[in-house]
Amino acid sequence: HLLLAARERAGDLITPIGVTSYPGYDLRSLSIAEPFGLTDKLVFTIKVQDLTTVPPNTRWPVQFQLATDPATVGRWVDMSADAAGMVTFNYGTFVVTAGAYGSPSTTVGLADAESKFNADGTITIVLSRSKIGSPIPSAGMQGFLIRVRIANTITPDNMPDSLAPDG
Numbered sequence: 485h486l487l488l489a490a491r492e493r494a495g496d497l498i499t500p501i502g503v504t505s506y507p508g509y510d511l512r513s514l515s516i517a518e519p520f521g522l523t524d525k526l527v528f529t530i531k532v533q534d535l536t537t538v539p540p541n542t543r544w545p546v547q548f549q550l551a552t553d554p555a556t557v558g559r560w561v562d563m564s565a566d567a568a569g570m571v572t573f574n575y576g577t578f579v580v581t582a583g584a585y586g587s588p589s590t591t592v593g594l595a596d597a598e599s600k601f602n603a604d605g606t607i608t609i610v611l612s613r614s615k616i617g618s619p620i621p622s623a624g625m626q627g628f629l630i631r632v633r634i635a636n637t638i639t640p641d642n643m644p645d646s647l648a649p650d651g
Contacts (some may be wrong), residue, residue: 506539508532508605509632514546516625522610525596526619528561530607530630540569543633544607550617551624556580558627559616560590561609563601573599573609575616 510533517527530544545562553559561575573595598610613619 506537508535508537508539508542509634510534511544511630511632512605514628514630522598524613525598526611526613526616528609528611530563530609532605532607532632534603534605535601535607536603538565538569538571538601539634540565540567541635543631545631545633546609547627547629548625549627550619551626552619553617561595561611561616563599563607563609571601575609575611 512531512533513529514531515529517529519525519527528546530546532544543562543564545560547558547560549558556579558578558580559576560578561573563571563573565571574592575595576590576592578590593615595615596610596612599608601607619625
């Protein structure tokens with residue numbers, strides 16, 4: 485199964501004063517797959533304009549909920565680059581009213597080893613189902629919101645642009 489959760493036009497970045505605009509900030513699409521060859525795993529694929537250069541101190545978090553989650557629980561996966569541009573792939577849960585961006589209520593773990601990124605702007609985050617509540621195949625996932633976060637304070641792009649979770 486493959487679900488295209490969101491798609492957006494190129495070049496709709498908001499670049500705050502003093503922040504360089506990288507192609508890696510420009511969100512293009514998000515898809516989620518249940519690949520036949522990877523047993524009991526979900527694959528989140530984020531597409532940005534380009535990642536030839538990975539911008540430092542940047543996160544690409546995807547927020548969502550399972551249809552079975554209480555209204556107060558949210559989930560997220562992300563790719564994060566530290567100040568030196570070293571990349572990690574992570575996941576967690578958060579209290580919806582607190583948000584998924586550094587809240588003390590966020591639980592963090594590492595995504596699976598198959599996670600990677602490519603210079604063409606493709607970010608692939610692979611997670612065992614057990615890491616996000618063991619949803620059954622084809623179970624409802626909803627309320628997707630993806631952002632680019634610089635230094636955990638500046639957001640040059642959101643998808644969808646309305647900031648309302650979608651899908």
